[in-house]
Amino acid sequence: MLGKRQLLLAGAAGLLAAPAIRPAAAQDGSTWSQIRARGALRIGVTAAEPWFYKDPATEVWRGAAVAYGEKLAETLGVRMVPIETTWGNSVAAIQANQIDIMFVLDPTEQRRQAIDFPDSPFLYYALGAMTRGDTHATEWAELDRPGLRIGLVLGTTIDRFASEKLTRSTIERFASNDETVAAFAARRIDVVLQFHPALIAQRARLRMGTITLPRPVNAVPTSAGIRREPDTQWKDWLSARFRDYYENGTTQSLFETYLRSRNIDPATTPGITREAWGL
Known part of the structure; x- marks a missing residue:
């Protein structure tokens, strides 16, 4: 027969070996x-x-x-x-x-x-544009013109849209939203394209820029x-x-x-x- 001390050690070992108890219903x-x-x-x-x-x-x-x-x-x-x-x-x-x-x-x-x-x-939400100064963005056609530098995130649905619709503008592609907005703040680009709630947050940090939903608006x-x-x-x-x-x-x-x-x-x-x- 096992002694009292052996029984205690065996019980402790069993507790250590047992899986953690969890409430099954949870x-x-x-x-x-x-x-x-x-x-x-x-x-x-x-x-x-x-x-x-x-x-x-x-x-x-x-x-x-x-x-x-x-x-x-x-x-x-x-x-x-x-x-x-x-x-x-x-x-x-x-x-x-x-x-x-x-x-x-x-x-x-x-x-x-x-x-x-x-x-x-x-x-x-919808694809929005953040612009500065006298750059108008009430219509997508207004953003499709030579010399206008548009920034967006590489490989996104926004990238595909701009590549198809804004063929005369210069498209600058960045790795992230933050990099795109940093380029806007440094005036290396004129327009930022993002879904509009993200633009709202970015503009709050920059304290600059105007946000619009150019037409035709694509509600997503x-x-x-x-x-x-x-x-x-x-x-x-x-x-x-x-x-x-x-x-x-x-x-x-x-x-x-x-x-x-x-x-x-x-x-x-x-x-x-x-x-x-x-x-």
Whole structure:
């Protein structure tokens, strides 16, 4: 027979060898049941104003999409937990069940093969132009002229658009949004092309430039990535919230609230409701 000391050592070894105990209901099952069981909604966050912004003083995540996540969590009666990721890793994070949702993720065909999306759009944005001085950008044709230097990010949908539509302008391609805007600030380019919410955040930092949505305006619906699963309760609930919050003005209101927190007057910038663009 084992002595008392041997029994204690054997028990301790068994505890060390055993896998970590986890609440099964909080880790397994549908996304809906997991959120309920853990009492928390996990949203993916990454540095990308105006959607996600980590305050360097407090290290607290803010932004229009963060506020939206807080609104959903409040409606569900749970807390919101931000989980840091990147745009490139967000799909894998959803698949690995590390996050429950990633906002402002366009539902491309490639992404649809890996994850799911609510049926209703999250919001709309459009390709915008940031100009200075007497450069007019009410129509795309006004930006298609020799001598005009246009900056954009290499390899994006914006790059493809400009290559096809702005054949007489000089296209300068950069590795990132920040590099493009730095060139604008240094006057190496005359115009920046980006989706307009990103331009709003960039202009707030530069304190210069005029943002317009040149016509014809191309309204692009964006969405939020979620896990693909047989149980559609989470997807169905989100689809209804996205539709209701968009139609009753909640989505636009959350966007405007964040703009004001960054000392940006919403009246001076295009919103994220396509009906207000006069299309």
